Amino acid sequence: MSTQTREIHLAARPHGTPTPDDFRLVETTLPDPGPGQLLVRNRAMSVDPYMRGRMNDSKSYVAPFRLDAPLEGGAVGEVVAAGPDTTVEVGTLVLHNLGWREHALVAADAVQPLREVPGASPSHYLGVLGMPGLTAYAGLFRVGALQAGETVFVSGAAGAVGSLVGQFARLGGAGRVVGSAGSAEKVAFLTDELHFDAAFDYHDGPVRDRLREAAPDGIDVYFDNVGGEQLEAAIGALRLRGRGALCGAISAYNATEPPPGPRNLGLMVSNRLRLEGFLVGDHRDLQGEFAERVGGWFAAGDLVVRETVREGLDSAVGAFLGLLAGENTGKMVVTF
């Protein structure tokens, strides 16, 4: 009994900002799961900024997406059929990497049964309790080496990772937490709901001046989701022995020419600054500590978890394009 389902293919490699024509919704038929396979009905899928890079045909830390094949990405689904030689029970909720489709035929050893956290919905495992959560955690505490009482600045602060960085910083003992975002509504979200000490809209530039108002005494840790002008402003604001954890540079993902770099790297010598790029995949060893600490904050209600939810596979391309355009507050997810 095969399964009729739908998936999204990459139809063309985007040049600059992607358009709907770069994607194609395809009907397909999946066979029953064979030995060692599971059939999963997806309940939620992730759209993430890093996916933009995989749409280019260029060397990076993950292979490019193939043309005319389904896209991939984090997803949570329910096992609806299990092939021979599998031990995962039908009905189990699993995390896996075959998003962008309504059903997935996936190797049983490529799924991770969820350790359910009270109060968590499937999409939370794609955000606060999943990869974006661990990204925020590792970048802030390990790469950024946050110490009690320090001042943290995070760009893209209303996004999936940024909104967690700010909250983890506060719960982890930071003295002051400031953030930037791309609209007045997001700024209000940061200060009113997430209790950032200060926040500003980067459109109200120069960023350097806005940052100086938000953190008059400078910053100790910068968590960079954006790059460009915000990185330059942060370097200028970092105090002696300040650290920058470079997580992403969404301002450049659609650029067709390399954007200018920060002109103030000379400060790195005089102020003994450290900038370090990182990928969450190198910090899987923190998973246990992360699950315990962040799971605890989540279960205790200490975290405000905002999601921007789109419904159904037909909305997935729009969700991804909207993510790159900054339409989300908190994690952007597609639910089924």
Next chain:
Amino acid sequence: MSTQTREIHLAARPHGTPTPDDFRLVETTLPDPGPGQLLVRNRAMSVDPYMRGRMNDSKSYVAPFRLDAPLEGGAVGEVVAAGPDTTVEVGTLVLHNLGWREHALVAADAVQPLREVPGASPSHYLGVLGMPGLTAYAGLFRVGALQAGETVFVSGAAGAVGSLVGQFARLGGAGRVVGSAGSAEKVAFLTDELHFDAAFDYHDGPVRDRLREAAPDGIDVYFDNVGGEQLEAAIGALRLRGRGALCGAISAYNATEPPPGPRNLGLMVSNRLRLEGFLVGDHRDLQGEFAERVGGWFAAGDLVVRETVREGLDSAVGAFLGLLAGENTGKMVVTF
């Protein structure tokens, strides 16, 4: 019995590249040393790139030089008279910070009697056995965290610090050592005398292409003395988890507008790169290890120590301007 002597004052703050008119040779009279003071006859004084920054009236890690007052900087001299309440004997060779003058009246607790190394001349304590040596050592082994077998690239490789970085790297177990410099003669010095594995003239750009030829498999550690295009090329060449130790940016010291920054910082995320600025003053705790290890290499004849020597205080301004113009190979010093 006072002492007639000469010293060099800062007559004007240079705009861009300094000129001789920014300096003034002044005759002066020093009184006999008072309690706790020593009169030192300088034998060698240092000119260093960092001094350019102190000539600006801007906040930095050391205070600006004062106008119409003698410049300062590393010097080695012989104690010729000792005031009351001092324990340093006349005739002792001491390291102190009142260079740019033929005699210095200096507090006894601000001098460091030299622990003499066999075969060393006074100027060596301003180079390989002094601050530039410790700078190279700390930047390469601590900040750059060089591991055995790795490839090191150093810019400004024929300079005081760079020529030591390359040799320390080789002696410290690097697999391949490459360097850049500003003339064919310097390049020949690097390969023929210092035994770098490869070297190039940065004028024969693009630096990116020359670096790719010199280090076809990429680099693991970059020791930056130059900034600008060389830093961008190095970031592009750094392999997974590569480190950049940022020591200086002589390409920018005379700039009146901030030069453009590297356009490829996105690689820091995908390749998990680390860039860290440092100042030798933060690494004084390595002094003992440095003295033992580098002193050993020096005494054993394992190091090629080239100096560019100018004679007499009248040549000091020319030595400094020549340093900024890249006229030196190895340490630029002025002897008396």
